[in-house]
Amino acid sequence: MKKIIVILFLIFLPALLGGCFDQKELEEQAFVVSIGVDKTDTRGVFRFSFQIANPEVGSSATGTSTKEPAQAVISVLGSDFLTATNAANATVAKEITLNQARVVIISEKLARSKEFIHLMQSAPSTVDLKLNAQLVVSKENAETFIRNNKPRLESRPHKYYQYMLDRAKETGIIPDAPLVRFFQITEGDADLFIAPYATTIRDDETEIGEEDHYKAGEIPVKGESQTQFMGSAVFREGQMISTLTGEENRFCLMFDSTLAQKDILISFNDPLMKEYQVAGRLDINNVKVKVDYKKEKQTTINVFVDFNINIHAIPSTVDYIQSLEKQRILKNSIEKQIKNRGERFINKTQEKFKAEPFYWSLHIRHKFLDIKQYEKADWMNKIYPNAQVRLHFNLEGLEFGKMLRETDIEEVRD
C-alpha cells in the first residue's frame, strides 16, 4: 500500500510541476482592448499602439474608486504583432495579452501601401490574437485615433468599441469585418473586402446632405466626442483602393447574402410633392442572386431584393395612409428610387473598382467543375466588370407606423 502511494506520488509530481508551463494568473496580465498599426519610414517596421484596459476602473459597484485612468495607450515599433507586445513590455509591468483585443485599427496610409498584406500575414499565426477581432481603417494615424478617441458615456474602453461597432453594423453604415473575413476574401481573390472606415478628425467643409451620404469625418455632428464610424474602406487584393459612403455600404450589405443588417432608416423623395421627403424603416426580407454565366457571351446577374418599409414620417402630409391609389404611386416611386441608387453604385463598382464587394463569387463557383476552370474564367477581372447586372426591387409590405390618418394641414391652418 505504501509503495503504491509513493509511486502515485512520483507519477503526479512531475505532472503537478510540468503542467504550469502555459498557466498565467489573471492579475499578471494586461488586457489589450484595441491595437493600432501605423506605417513608418522604414520598410517592414510598423508602429504598434496598444490600448490597455485598467481592470480596476468601473468593475466594482461598491468598491472604492481608484484615481487611476481607465486605459493606457503605449506605442512601440515592431515588425509584427508578437514582437511588438514584447517591446511594449519594456514599459508595462504585466504580461501583455492580445486575446481580448476587439479592434485592430489600421491607418489609411498603411492600408493603401503594399506593406499592409505583409503585416496581416503575421496575424493568424499570432496565437493570442483572435481572428474575430474587427478590422477598422482610420483616416488619420491609428495612434492618433486611439489617443483622440475619448468616449464620454462609456467609462471602459472596450465597451465603447463593442457598442459602437454593434450598433453601426445594425444600421448598416459600416460592414462587419472580422480579420478572418479579410483572409477569406483576399485569398479567394475574386471579391473586394470592405472594412469600417473611422476617424476622430472632423472635416469642416462638408455640406448638409441626406443622412447616409457621408464618409467618416464628414458628418456635421456637434458634441464632445470626435469619433465617427461611417462608410467603409475598399480593399482589392489586400490593398486599400477606395472608400465608400454609408449609403453605398448599405447597398453592399443589402446585396451580400452572407451579411445581415437590420434597422435601416432611409428617406426618399415624396412622389406627389417633390420638395418634401418621406422617411421610413427599411427591412430586407430576402435577397436572391442569380448568375447566368455564359462562357462566350456577356454574363447576366439578376438580383432580387424583397423588402418591407414602415413609413414613419410624411412631412408633406399627403394622405398616403387612406388612399390605396396614392400608396401605389408611393410604392412604385420607392422601388424606382432605390433601383436608381443601386444601379448607380453597381456602375461605380464595375467601372471604378472593376470588381464587386458583395461576395457574389459564391454564386458562380458552383457552375464550374473544378477550381482550375473557375480560376481560368476569372470572375474578378473578366466576368464581373463586363456583366450585365439587373436589379429587381420588390416592396412587399408598406406600413405606416402608428398613424391611422394624416393630419389635414388645411384644417389646422384654418
Next chain:
Amino acid sequence: MFPWQKQKTAAVQKRKERKISRNLKSNVAYIEEQFSYGINFDFVSQEIVSPASRYHLFFYSTTIDTQQLSDHIISPLLEAKKDIPISRILTVPSLASIESMNGAEKGLTAGSVIIFKEGSPEAFEANIQDFKHRSIEKADNERTVKGPKDSLTESLTTNISMIRKKMPSKDLIAESIEVGVRPADPVTLVYVRDLVNNDVLENIKKRIQSITVDNIRNVEVLEQFLEERPRSLFPTMLYTERPDNAANYVSEGFIAIMMDNSSSCLIAPITIWGFFHSPEDIYLRWAFGNFSRLIRAVAYLITLFVSATYVAITNYHVQLVPIDLLLAVASSRERVPLPITYEVLLMELAFELIREAGVRIPSPLGPTIGIVGALILGQAAVEANIVSPIVVILVALSGLSSFTAANYSINHTLRISRFIFILAASLMGALSLLGAIIIWLAYAVSLNSFGVPYFSPATPHTKSSDDTYFRKLLKNIKWRPVFLKPKDVDKK
C-alpha cells in the same frame, strides 16, 4: 486450522450439543453459571412452586414485559392444580418448546422467558420481550414536503410492520439470515416473492453468509461488508430511512436489507439514478416533480464542475471569458496573495470545515456555526484580501448545490469528486479537466451493483419505467426496471 482454534471450536460444539436434563437442579445450576447469575444484576432466576409441580423461570428483567410475566406466566403457574403440560397452562401468545441448552441460551439472550419444569427434559420459551426503542418519528435526513412523513426506527419488528402496512400482500417475504458469531445477528431480506430475481437474491444471501466476522450490529456496517468495492467513491447500495421509499423499491423487484438497531434500510441492487431520485418526485405532480429533478440535475453539475471550470478558465483559457467579467475578476484578484487554485481550494476546505463542524456540533452551540461561517469566512475573508469575492460566490454555490442531493451517500461522492476535478483543472486547464471527467465517468460506468450495471437503464439500454432522467405520467409507466430481470416485467 490452527490447534488453538480447534480446541475452541470443539468446546463451542460441546456446549451447543448439551441436552436439557430431567434434573431441574442441574439445569438451574448450568444456566446460572452460564449467565453469571449474581453478577448480572438484571438476570433473574426464580423458582415457582405450585400445588402440582416445581417450575424454574429465567429471564433478563430488562428485556421483558413484567406485566405480561406476572399475568400470563407466574399467576397461571401458581394456580395450576394438576400436573398438566406447561403449554396448556400459560396464556402467552408465543410459546415454543426447547430441547437443548443451546436453544434456552438463545432464547434468553433474545429476551424471552425460559421455563424449566421438574422432571421434564423439555423447556419452554415464552416470548414476551419488550426491548426499548425510539418511537416512529419524522424522517430527518430525507425530507419531503409532500408524502408520508414516517421514518424507520431502530426496531426491526416496527420497521417490518411499517412495510407490511404499506404492502399488504402474501407475496411480501421478510426472510431472516444470520450474520456473525459473537453473537449472531439476524439480517432480514424483504422482497416480493413473485417479482424478485432469484440470482440477485441468492447472490446477496451468499454474500451475507460468507461474511466471517465477530458481529455486525447494523446495516451501516453490513453495507461495507457487502459491497464489492468498499474503497470506491460510488456507493452501490441505497441507504434510506423512509419506509415508503423502501416499499416503492421492493414493489419494483428490488430487495431491502434490514437489521435490528438500524433506523434505515439498504436497497440492493441499485443504479446511479436511484441516488438522484427523491421519493417526492413521484408524489409531486408531473410538472412539479420533473422541475425539481431538473433543478437537482443542474445542482449536481454545479457542485462537480463550477469551481474546477473557474480554475481552468481563469488560469489557462482567458480568451473564453467575456471581457467585462474578466476585468472584474482581474481587478478583484489584484490584491489577493494566493494563486487561483489555492484560493479555491482554501475556500472549499473552509466550507467542508463548516459542514463537518455543523454535523458534529452540539445543537445548543449550533448558531455559532452560522456566525462563523457567514461572517468570518465570507465577508471578512474578502475584506482581508485573502480571497476574492467571486470565489466566495462559487464555493457557496457549489457547497449549497451539493446539499440538494437526494441521498446522503451520493453527497460524499459529489463533494470528494469536486476536489479531484479542481486539482485536475489546475494541471492543464480544460484538457486535464476533461481527461479527469472521462476517467471518472469510465470508472463509474464500469461499476455494477450485485450484477446490475451501474448506469442501466441508460447504458446498457433496457426497458424500464422511463424514470431515468425525467419521469413520465404515472399512468403511462408500463414496465418494471428490466435491468433487474424481475419475474414479472409488465406493470399493468
